[in-house]
Amino acid sequence: MKIYDIAFVGMGASALGTYKLKYHNKNFSIIGIDKNFNKSRNNFFAFWMTDWMVPFKSIVKNQWSKWEFYYQKQKITHESIASPYCVIRYQDWKKFCLADGHNFSIKENNTIKIKKKDDFFEITLDNEEKVYSKKIYDSRSVDIEHDGLKQHFIGNIITVSNGHQIKNARLMDFRVKQDQGLHFIYLLPLDDNRLLVESTVFSKFLLDPSWYKNQISTYINENLDIEKYEITDSEQGVLPMFEINSQNKGNYVQIGAKGGATKISSGYAFSFFLKQLTSKDKNYQSYWDKWMDKIFVKYLENNDKSDEIFMKMAEKLNGEEFSSFMMGNAKFITKLKTISAMPKIGFIKSYLRIVLN
């Protein structure tokens, strides 16, 4: 009976990163288990450039030093040359992490059960096969049936045959329907002909795919000066906006979204699990940031008109401050500025809801 040193149960973004940064070609026997391992997934991972993301600069696909927010007639533009907004694509990440790896094998299966034996684990696969390992990194998907707030979205990559004139990333464009929760368009110009246009909702309930697709086409017709385009690719996701507490025990370790890496107010997780892997600080986010996020999300859950709060926050901060706030490395003064943009009574109520719960 072969007992591997390490088993990755779920071989997505965080498992790939953990392999690359901790185990790549070291003296360990490693197995990855993931039914979707060879699927054509190629989503974008966005983040603002920080010191701990510099080692991955070579695989950054696009970067924008300016990003924008839109609400009714208002437009706010941020700029940061030092911390541009960047994206890495999933397939580039996978290639980067696995390149020349020779201490690694893969099983394209789902994991049905993990059982602790004496000093190793027994992993049962969907074909009844058993795999044994001394240590497990578990990144299987989080439960989206949870009744908490979620960020859900569909994005289309559109190819515009005559080209477009959009230069900056649009982080949040609220000039769209607001009847299903907080809704905005996220838009990235990928090159002179291609745009990623995403319809994103913060709410407890998922919508029919046709809803997001209609929002995207309406937005393109009403807000972009584009006549003819073709949808050439798409991505979709459901990200938790509720706290996930990892349940690590000995050699069983939860990582990625399952391990609590998601910044719940934004859905960003990619840079946070990499921060944990590359720094001495073993927390994804600081205690303070987690509390702020919890209060903020509680506020979103119980109040309309949250679009105005995002705009106020964007208005108070400059590009450097905003990116540092989003990446969890803001100075104290930036945190104070952010708090000053929040509605005081609503936030006190949200705080009380959390502590009294």
Ligand SMILES: Cc1cc2nc3c(=O)[nH]c(=O)nc-3n(C[C@H](O)[C@H](O)[C@H](O)COP(=O)(O)OP(=O)(O)OC[C@H]3O[C@@H](n4cnc5c(N)ncnc54)[C@H](O)[C@@H]3O)c2cc1C
């Ligand atoms: C479309 C999309 C866009 C995103 N964009 C951003 C972004 O711009 N910036 C950012 O910071 N974050 C983003 N995120 C959030 C987050 O970074 C990603 O979800 C990231 O993939 C989390 O990594 P992970 O390893 O936890 O999960 P995943 O990458 O989803 O990996 C989990 C893996 O587990 C496998 N799996 C699930 N169940 C089983 C099972 N029973 N047995 C075996 N394998 C199983 C899945 O097939 C999957 O490959 C995005 C997420 C999505 C879905």
